[in-house]
Amino acid sequence: xxxxxxxxxxxxxxxxxxxxxxxxxxxxxxxxxxxxxxxxxxxxxxxxxxxxxxxxxxxxxxxxxxxxxxxxxxxxxxxxxxxxxxxxxxxxxxxxxxxxxxxxxxxxxxxxxxxx
Amino acid sequence: xxxxxxxxxxxxxxxxxxxxxxxxxxxxxxxxxxxxxxxxxxxxxxxxxxxxxxxxxxxxxxxxxxxxxxxxxxxxxxxxxxxxxxxxxxxxxxxxxxxxxxxxxxxxxxxxxx
Numbered sequence: 041x042x043x044x045x046x047x048x049x050x051x052x053x054x055x056x057x058x059x060x061x062x063x064x065x066x067x068x069x070x071x072x073x074x075x076x077x078x079x080x081x082x083x084x085x086x087x088x089x090x091x092x093x094x095x096x097x098x099x100x101x102x103x104x105x106x107x108x109x110x111x112x113x114x115x116x117x118x119x120x121x122x123x124x125x126x127x128x129x130x131x132x133x134x135x136x137x138x139x140x141x142x143x144x145x146x147x148x149x150x151x152x153x154x155x156x
Numbered sequence: 157x158x159x160x161x162x163x164x165x166x167x168x169x170x171x172x173x174x175x176x177x178x179x180x181x182x183x184x185x186x187x188x189x190x191x192x193x194x195x196x197x198x199x200x201x202x203x204x205x206x207x208x209x210x211x212x213x214x215x216x217x218x219x220x221x222x223x224x225x226x227x228x229x230x231x232x233x234x235x236x237x238x239x240x241x242x243x244x245x246x247x248x249x250x251x252x253x254x255x256x257x258x259x260x261x262x263x264x265x266x267x268x269x270x
Contacts, residue, residue, distance in 0.1 A: 073256050085247060085261035092256055131199065143189065143212070144259060146199040 046147035063132030075133040162262035174236040181250030191247040
């Protein structure tokens with residue numbers, strides 16, 4: 041069975057600091073998909089990124105970057121120069137098997153607070 | 157597209173009452189998911205449909221929960237009778253069928269059973 045672990049329950053930083061959110065996953069499938077979602081205080085779940093298991097290229101999108109390492113089963117998320125608006129709960133998630141659609145197993149979430 | 161639409165946004169009901177949550181997926185998506193979010197258990201999948209057919213309902217907590225998808229643009233999650241421990245935020249999400257696509261979530265329904 042698949043599992044996603046986000047060991048950091050809460051992180052608090054000061055604005056403009058860089059912060060990395062950790063995600064470790066377990067799966068027996070050779071093909072799988074990893075995701076990050078953001079849940080701001082308003083409560084909705086916002087998709088941030090999807091990564092396929094066969095593509096270990098790191099990705100950068102503005103202040104966001106993701107480091108995928110199959111050797112350590114990790115998919116970490118870094119926010120550079122954090123801003124107060126980044127305050128949210130961030131979820132890492134895993135989907136197995138192409139035929140299952142985006143059936144997601146979520147981690148516990150990391151509450152990020154960015155203080156001014 | 158308006159995204160995934162859920163109704164109601166908030167529901168307060170008394171224990172023992174029937175509750176029906178509604179979801180309209182994104183047009184063209186053929187997979188639909190119901191998730192529940194609680195402090196104790198986090199985000200957990202209750203049931204999902206592919207092409208309107210329930211594929212896996214192993215996450216449905218008990219027989220009091222049922223879900224239907226009568227057509228591609230509508231799904232319901234029903235709890236009867238409701239209990240205080242059902243209090244949670246219920247999310248509906250939709251995606252294309254294949255696993256390498258992201259799911260888009262509705263705003264959620266915050267259910268409180270008193």
